[in-house]
Amino acid sequence: MTAAIQVNAVEKSFGNVQIIRDLNLSVAKGERHAIIGPNGAGKSTTFNLISGHIKPTSGEIRLNGEVTSGLRPFEINRRGLSRSFQVTNVFARMTVWENVRCAVLWATGHRYAFWKNVDTLPEVKQRTAQILDDIHLSHRRDVPAGLLTYAEQRELEIGITIAGGASVIMLDEPTAGMSHAETERAVALIRRLTEGRTLVIVEHDMSVVFGLADRISVLVYGHIIASGTPEEIRGNPKVKEAYLGEEVD
Amino acid sequence: MSNAPTPSIAAAKQEPGGALSFYGVWLLGAIALVVLPLIFSSGGSLTSFSLIGIAIIFALSYNILLGQTGLLSFGHAVQYGLGGFLAVHVMNAVASHNWPIPLPVIPLAGGIGGMAFALLVGWVMTKRAGTVFAMISLGIGELVASSSLILRSVFGGESGITTDRTSLMPMFGWTFGPQIQVYYLIAFWVMVSAIAMYALTRTPLGRICNAVRDNPERVEFIGYDPHVVRYLAYMFAGFFAGIAGGLTAINFEIANSAYLGATQSGLVLFSAFIGGTAYFFGPILGAILVTYLQLGLTSVTSVWQLYFGVIFIGIVMFAPGGIAGILMKHRPLIRAGTLGTVIPSYLVAAIPTLALALGIILTIETVARFSGGDAIKLLGIPFVATAPTTWAAAAVLVIGGFLVARITWRRVAEAWDRAATVARDRGYLA
Numbered sequence: 252m253t254a255a256i257q258v259n260a261v262e263k264s265f266g267n268v269q270i271i272r273d274l275n276l277s278v279a280k281g282e283r284h285a286i287i288g289p290n291g292a293g294k295s296t297t298f299n300l301i302s303g304h305i306k307p308t309s310g311e312i313r314l315n316g317e318v319t320s321g322l323r324p325f326e327i328n329r330r331g332l333s334r335s336f337q338v339t340n341v342f343a344r345m346t347v348w349e350n351v352r353c354a355v356l357w358a359t360g361h362r363y364a365f366w367k368n369v370d371t372l373p374e375v376k377q378r379t380a381q382i383l384d385d386i387h388l389s390h391r392r393d394v395p396a397g398l399l400t401y402a403e404q405r406e407l408e409i410g411i412t413i414a415g416g417a418s419v420i421m422l423d424e425p426t427a428g429m430s431h432a433e434t435e436r437a438v439a440l441i442r443r444l445t446e447g448r449t450l451v452i453v454e455h456d457m458s459v460v461f462g463l464a465d466r467i468s469v470l471v472y473g474h475i476i477a478s479g480t481p482e483e484i485r486g487n488p489k490v491k492e493a494y495l496g497e498e499v500d
Numbered sequence: 501m502s503n504a505p506t507p508s509i510a511a512a513k514q515e516p517g518g519a520l521s522f523y524g525v526w527l528l529g530a531i532a533l534v535v536l537p538l539i540f541s542s543g544g545s546l547t548s549f550s551l552i553g554i555a556i557i558f559a560l561s562y563n564i565l566l567g568q569t570g571l572l573s574f575g576h577a578v579q580y581g582l583g584g585f586l587a588v589h590v591m592n593a594v595a596s597h598n599w600p601i602p603l604p605v606i607p608l609a610g611g612i613g614g615m616a617f618a619l620l621v622g623w624v625m626t627k628r629a630g631t632v633f634a635m636i637s638l639g640i641g642e643l644v645a646s647s648s649l650i651l652r653s654v655f656g657g658e659s660g661i662t663t664d665r666t667s668l669m670p671m672f673g674w675t676f677g678p679q680i681q682v683y684y685l686i687a688f689w690v691m692v693s694a695i696a697m698y699a700l701t702r703t704p705l706g707r708i709c710n711a712v713r714d715n716p717e718r719v720e721f722i723g724y725d726p727h728v729v730r731y732l733a734y735m736f737a738g739f740f741a742g743i744a745g746g747l748t749a750i751n752f753e754i755a756n757s758a759y760l761g762a763t764q765s766g767l768v769l770f771s772a773f774i775g776g777t778a779y780f781f782g783p784i785l786g787a788i789l790v791t792y793l794q795l796g797l798t799s800v801t802s803v804w805q806l807y808f809g810v811i812f813i814g815i816v817m818f819a820p821g822g823i824a825g826i827l828m829k830h831r832p833l834i835r836a837g838t839l840g841t842v843i844p845s846y847l848v849a850a851i852p853t854l855a856l857a858l859g860i861i862l863t864i865e866t867v868a869r870f871s872g873g874d875a876i877k878l879l880g881i882p883f884v885a886t887a888p889t890t891w892a893a894a895a896v897l898v899i900g901g902f903l904v905a906r907i908t909w910r911r912v913a914e915a916w917d918r919a920a921t922v923a924r925d926r927g928y929l930a
Contacts, residue, residue: 302721324720334721342714344778353711356704357723363732365705372704415722 253316255280255419255449256301256332261310261320263293263300263473270296271473274310278466280418283450285460288470289493294453295337297470298423301451302334303327314419329357333417337424337453339404341411343397347388350396350407352379354414378414385444386410402433409440419449426456438463461485469493526695533687537680546679548795553686554747555791557693559771559783561740566769567777568701569733570713571626572634575641576741576768579614581760582644583742584749585655586613588663591749595667602671603750607689610746611739618738626730629716633730641765648757660756663749676750686747693740698780700736709733767794770808774815776822785823803868810860836923845908845915852904859897866890 256278263271271293278284286294299305301312303324312320319327342350352369355378361367369375383389386406391399396407409425425441426434438459441450454460460467461481468478471493477484484490533553537546558580565571587610594601625636648655655661666677674681700706708729711719716726749755758764767790775786790808797804819826833839862883865876869885876883876890883890923929 323725325723325725328721328723336718340715340718342711342718344714345710349707349710353707353719354722356708361704363705363708363724363728365700365703365732365736367704368699368702369704369707370702411718411722 252280254278254313255282255315256451257313257316258297258301259311259313261300261307261312263296263305264308269473271300271307273474274300276468276475276478278419278449278451280315280449281447283445283452283463283465285452285454285464285467286470287454287457287460287467292470293473294470295423296473298334298421298451298453302332302421328415328417331417332419332421333412333415334421335408335412335423335425337427339401339408341396341404341407344395346393346395347399347407348379348383348392351382351410351414354411355379355382358415358417382410382414385413386440402429402437405429405437406440409437409444413444417448419451420445421451423453424455425452426454426459434459529694530691533691537683541680543679546683548792550679550683550686550751551795552788552791553683553690554744554751555768555771555787556690556784557740557747558744558768559775559787560694560697560780561737561744562768562772563777563780563783564697564700564709564733564737564740566772567779567782568706568713569709569730570716571629571730571733572769573637573737573765574634574762574769575637575639575644575765576737577760577762577764578641578644579617579738579741580745580748580764580768581648581755581757582617583610583614583745584755584759585648585661585745586610586742587746587749588661588755589654591663591665591668592661595664598669600669603665603668603676604671604685604688606668606750607743607746610749611743614742614745615735615739618735622731622734622738626734627727629712629726629730638762641760641762645757645760645762648760655757656755658757660754660758662754665750665753682751685750689743689747693743694784697736697740701780705729705732770812774811774822776824776826776828778821779824779828782822782824789823801865801868803864806864806868807861810864832923832929833919836919836926836928838919838922841919841922842912842915845912849905849908849912852901852908854901855897856901856905859894859899859901862890862894863898866894 254277256276258274258276261271261274262269274297276297286297288294296305300307300320303319303322303326307320310320311318314327314330314332317330319330319332322330342353345353352375355375356362356369359372359374359378361369361372361375380389383392386409388399388403388406388410391403396404399407405425405428409422412422413420422441426437429437434456441452442463452460452463454463464481466479467481467484468475469484469487469490470476476493477487477490479487536549540546540549558576562573562576565573565576587606590609591603591606593599594606621640625633625640649657665682666675668676670676676682676685701709708719708724711722711724712726712729712733719726719729745755745759748759771786771790772783773786774790775784776782793808793811794804797807801807815822821829830839833842858878862876862878865878866883866885869876876885883893920929
């Protein structure tokens with residue numbers, strides 16, 4: 252079975268500085284995969300590489316078996332990968348409803364259509380309403396996204412990410428900056444919304460990681476030092492030494 | 501998930517009578533276009549209405565770029581002017597070959613001209629937004645404007661290319677010789693273009709244009725190429741600018757290099773910005789005001805451009821949302837019924853603000869006419885530019901007006917806070 256994401260020997264340098272070195276990662280279809288690692292390990296860079304935000308210096312990335320390294324983000328998105336951002340990245344002046352609807356349009360095949368009334372497309376309407384319902388923002392649908400609370404913006408961020416129906420979802424620190432209660436809510440949300448899809452998540456909160464992930468990869472200095480089930484990672488001496496310390500024990 | 505709100509498709513917030521008032525506004529606009537020349541039927545007002553109509557189309561087309569897609573263009577007159585030139589050439593060709601094409605179709609040729617040029621240069625121009633786009637648009641604008649003086653066979657050099665709109669076949673007995681017939685031709689195209697441009701904002705492309713304006717980076721991660729979106733927006737803007745240019749060519753029966761220049765590009769930016777780019781109707785207000793001022797001020801003062809500058813700076817500094825922004829800010833207050841709280845403070849603030857404005861006008865006119873010229877007539881009072889009393893009056897108005905205005909505007913802010921708090925409590929303001 253082809254992996255959802257296959258990263259082979261990817262390197263990334265900015266000038267003389269090598270950020271990612273010999274990165275190898277395999278995420279099976281339907282798996283919930285967490286990437287953890289200390290600050291500056293290259294987690295976000297890894298996300299940016301896989302989603303096409305930046306191009307690898309060398310190496311190859313495959314999405315569902317197809318080579319995607321070198322493609323533009325929207326081309327990768329159209330092939331079934333969608334990502335969220337660590338820093339909230341929504342359409343600030345547009346309403347919550349419009350934010351989600353925009354994310355639904357390409358996937359429902361309306362593309363750059365300038366001959367259709369966007370308000371009368373039943374599938375778009377229904378899917379947008381469903382997503383808003385899923386992320387519990389139906390009651391805020393007419394509020395400009397820029398005026399939402401932080402936690403609401405994070406939920407909208409997830410909503411936009413899943414709206415296109417991508418088979419591979421990548422979430423970059425979805426619970427960063429959230430309170431404990433908000434985090435619990437967000438984790439339940441993520442678990443439910445990524446049901447049946449492949450999930451790759453970067454997260455600092457270890458309770459989230461170990462509660463959610465089927466497999467975990469540990470990234471240190473741009474290199475994955477260990478990959479395995481939560482139990483394996485917990486027991487891995489290299490990981491303990493490099494990153495987890497006593498936190499997990 | 502116990503506190504999950506119920507699905508809200510049915511509960512979608514609908515303003516009471518939303519559809520009715522929506523179509524009502526359009527109908528009112530159409531009626532106004534038909535009735536206005538019947539009420540104000542002098543030749544002067546017909547000319548003004550015609551120019552305002554054209555300015556409305558032009559400003560709305562500009563807002564496809566600035567307000568909808570977030571593209572600041574300094575060269576929008578290129579598409580407008582090229583549309584005008586193509587319209588003139590098509591009219592002359594139609595007339596000389598006696599083709600059975602009536603005049604009302606000609607603006608379409610202008611539109612195609614504007615769009616064709618956008619098609620040609622747009623892909624390179626729209627690769628990047630922001631400063632890059634603004635600079636390239638400025639460069640292209642200058643390039644085309646100066647080329648138009650060199651390529652005489654196409655642009656007719658300094659004098660431009662003339663045409664005769666009555667030489668085309670008449671339609672329903674209309675020759676389009678009289679200005680009133682030209683006005684109705686323009687009014688027809690204003691209505692058609694405005695509806696088309698509004699409809700464009702309600703399409704998938706129109707919505708994604710807004711998304712590109714807000715956050716082009718994120719657009720790439722929901723499947724869209726922002727470059728393509730900008731390119732398409734640029735072509736639509738070019739099309740409607742070309743229609744406006746075609747109408748201008750019909751109105752003046754000439755196309756010359758001034759149509760393409762930076763002044764024209766600046767005016768349309770003014771119109772859209774002063775009117776307010778965040779709302780569809782903003783540029784309409786801006787186009788009406790700027791054209792009206794332009795026509796009115798030129799006959800009153802020789803330094804009318806200076807006033808444009810002052811108004812523009814004032815809007816940018818104090819009301820960046822433009823006239824539409826100011827109006828729409830009051831909507832929640834009207835709904836909450838608290839507008840009455842702020843009106844008195846406005847009236848009080850208006851007095852020193854007007855005094856300040858008069859002082860500025862007096863200062864500008866005094867400086868402008870210092871080295872000779874007629875006396876300045878302001879509110880029927882004659883002022884002599886070289887008289888010390890005039891300078892004193894101007895100083896008192898400016899300084900006094902400014903000091904008092906500051907206090908009264910603070911009062912406005914306080915009244916506004918009270919009104920907004922109530923509106924918020926009543927749920928009309930986020």
